[in-house]
Amino acid sequence: MADYRAPTQEQLFVLETVADLTELSTLPGFEDATLDMAGQILAESARLAEQGFAPLNGIGDREGARFADGKVTLPAGFAQVYQDYATAGWNGLSADPAAGGQGLPFVLSVAVQEQFTAANMAFALCPMLSLSAIEALQAHGDDAMKALYLPKLVSGEWTGTMLLTEPQAGSDVGALRTSATPAGDGTYRLKGQKIFITWGEHDLAENIVHFILARLPDAPAGSKGISLFLAPKFLPDADGNPGVRNDARCIAIEHKMGIHASPTCTMAFGETGDCLGWLVGEPNGGLAAMFTMMNHARVNVGNQGVAIAERASQDALAYARERVQFGPIIGHPDVRRMLMTMRSLTQAARAIVYANAAAVDRAHKESDPERRAYWKRRADLLTPISKAWATDAGIEVTSLAIQVHGGAGFIEETGVARHYRDARIAAIYEGTNGIQAMDLAGRKLRLDNGAAMRELETTIARDVAGWTDAEMQGAMTAALDQLARAREAMLAHDQVGLGAAATPFLALCGGVIGGWLFGRQADRAARKLVANEGDPALLQDKQAVASFFVTQRLPVALAQIAAIRAPSDQLEIPD
Structure with missing residues (x-):
């Protein structure tokens, strides 16, 4: 298994082009959240993720948590690394400065947590839940409760x-x-x-x-x-x-x-x-208060899908370069297809989750109430898609990582099977992915008479119209038309039909939104290359992965339209 290396340059590019971090830094309280600052933060978190969290991943998987006499004990090393994490202030990155936090954007915290989760998903669940608890307490606790508990939670x-x-x-x-x-x-x-x-x-x-x-x-x-x-x-x-x-x-x-x-x-x-x-x-x-915690956690669980996919992709690429079967197996077109599928799904999921987190930031920080409401609708719409689409991607990518490894992937000693075993829970907890699909189709699609989806379609159409790549532009224009048709079909369904079509609809939405965000990144990469800005290798790679996704993965998502339109009685199970 390859050593984990945090993809900081890729993360920064997504923060710049998808999350619009530069614009976020103009909002009150986010003035310090510049791209330069983000780069410094991600470099530091990467160090702890790579050197602290990652070496404990295999140990934790083999030894596990132990229970005896009412106490739970973690393997040696976990307590020290957790203290390193807390002492460095990572738990309070996006928390209220009044409680000892740093008040930075949620999307930057998501990028940091991606690194820790990719390094050691089981371990990173501990601080992830604390971050959601902080969110719930900040929103719903009384002053005395917040004064007593928030500083301790924020500090870790x-x-x-x-x-x-x-x-x-x-x-x-x-x-x-x-x-x-x-x-x-x-x-x-x-x-x-x-x-x-x-x-x-x-x-x-x-x-x-x-x-x-x-x-x-x-x-x-x-x-x-x-x-x-x-x-x-x-x-x-x-x-x-x-x-x-x-x-x-x-x-x-x-x-x-x-x-x-x-x-x-x-x-x-x-x-x-x-x-x-x-x-x-x-x-x-209580349910409304708990949903504050759960919605925060659902974005972070979607981020788990991103993280575990990134880790599995790194391992598969390293193995494909070193494994020789009639030459290095990376030379075989089908292996390259699997690797490109893994990379494109990982990067699409990352873009969706970061876009979601940035929308949460705007919903909290925009000064105009109408703008706050607009971004809250966007965040609410994207949350079930982030949670379900990204975790489904994590499962598919970790499964492909095993396939790239062949028989070695099925053997526990290589460690790659661990990623699949870890990834599988993310589609289940914090509301199963079927529940996320029903939330999208049954609630979010209809809120404010469908305003959130119409606003998103308008934003995508405006973005696509300004792209310089005619092929990408044409593909996304057609995809946007299919999204509108899918939306109309969903609104025409009765409740049973809605439930039957919900999961295909979410899959279609995730694919179209992923394609849009890839197109945005590819367009920015093209402009940077012309202007001789940035790392040419990164920018050219971004264009190549975006092209692969739009050509080979977007059509898979659009094929869901048939299932969306299908009669619900096809799902009847005979006695």
């Missing part, structure tokens, strides 16, 4: 978790049974169990802050009766340091297909009747 001294799932309540969150009883002093006593809790217990940080969905005694049934509570592993003492152990405990961890170094915990609350929790936000408003 404490980590955060998200606790939704119960044995009978997975995607149907409204079926949860965990209860929260008022204690009369502003606290609540929580009781219940949660399963599949990522990094719910570990030995890397001195405290863990759990965000738990539970039901008040007088709550209405279903999702409208859910509230969000904060319950730390250790109750803070008068000085804000970890004090008495709370009645929130891990009682088991799962044995899984992948991400072995990420403890997936079964958590029990109130087994002795003394789990203290505090209400976050309004009573029965």
Whole structure:
């Protein structure tokens, strides 16, 4: 297996051309987020990713998290590298400066997290959940709660978790049974169990802050009766340091297909009747508050698809160059086709995720309320596409990496199978990709009478009209027409037809948006080459990969139109 090398120049090019980082840096609070600053930040994060996180990846996969006597222990080296990560301030990159953060754009944090995730996906899940907890607490916590918990989460001294799932309540969150009883002093006593809790217990940080969905005694049934509570592993003492152990405990961890170094915990609350929790936000408003956390996490899970695809692509390319079968196998056209497929899917997924994160930044920072609303619609529209399309790409790319390696890829000693095993979960957690497709088709497509999709189509058409490459321009003009036809077909479906066509529709949207963002990058690369700016090798490579995607992968996405239009009764399963 090749050593991981962070693709910093590719990331910077996408930050420049897709995320429009230069324009983002004109927004209030983002003045320091220049391309030069981004380059320095990514160079530093790359060092820790390559030298700290990556060497622990194989160890974590082989040894995994260990559970004994209610405690979870990570392999040697994890605690030190986590401390290095926290001490360097990576956890607070995009957090509020008032809580000790650096206030930089979310999209820059996404680029940094891509590196850590590519280096060690199981490990990087720990800080990823903390970042989402920070987002939820900033948006919904009261002043006292934020003053006590935010600085510790931002610094990385404490980590955060998200606790939704119960044995009978997975995607149907409204079926949860965990209860929260008022204690009369502003606290609540929580009781219940949660399963599949990522990094719910570990030995890397001195405290863990759990965000738990539970039901008040007088709550209405279903999702409208859910509230969000904060319950730390250790109750803070008068000085804000970890004090008495709370009645929130891990009682088991799962044995899984992948991400072995990420403890997936079964958590029990109130087994002795003394789990203290505090209400976050309004009573029965927990689902909305949790969605703040989940939507942030969904962008980051899409980023996991990008990261694991990047890592698998690097390994496959290195192997293809060194493996000899009738000459180096990279000389075989079918191997080159697989490698180009991997690179194009990875780069398309990266562009979509970064565009999504930049839209989140604009939705928070634009001064004009109408502009904020515009970018919120864009971010909301792109979030399910980022999560589902990018993680599907991660699965396809890691599978191709095994194929490039041939029999060696199927052998665990080479390490490449690990990427596939790790990638597979990303299409499942934080809302399965089928749920993301239904969110896109059933909600986001219809919000504000379809304004978000129409605005996106207008933006794509305007961009395409200004490109200098006639072939790319023609292909994307035709693709945009197909997207409009797909949108019309979706709006004509009844609810059953909508569900049947949702996944093909998301696949089509992801392919068209990926093609558009590739075209934008290729056009910028062409202009830079004419102006003799930038690295010619990088720019020419970008043009080549963009051409491959538009020629060979975009048609695959557009072929989904037949499935989108197909009658839903084709999905009937005979008795």
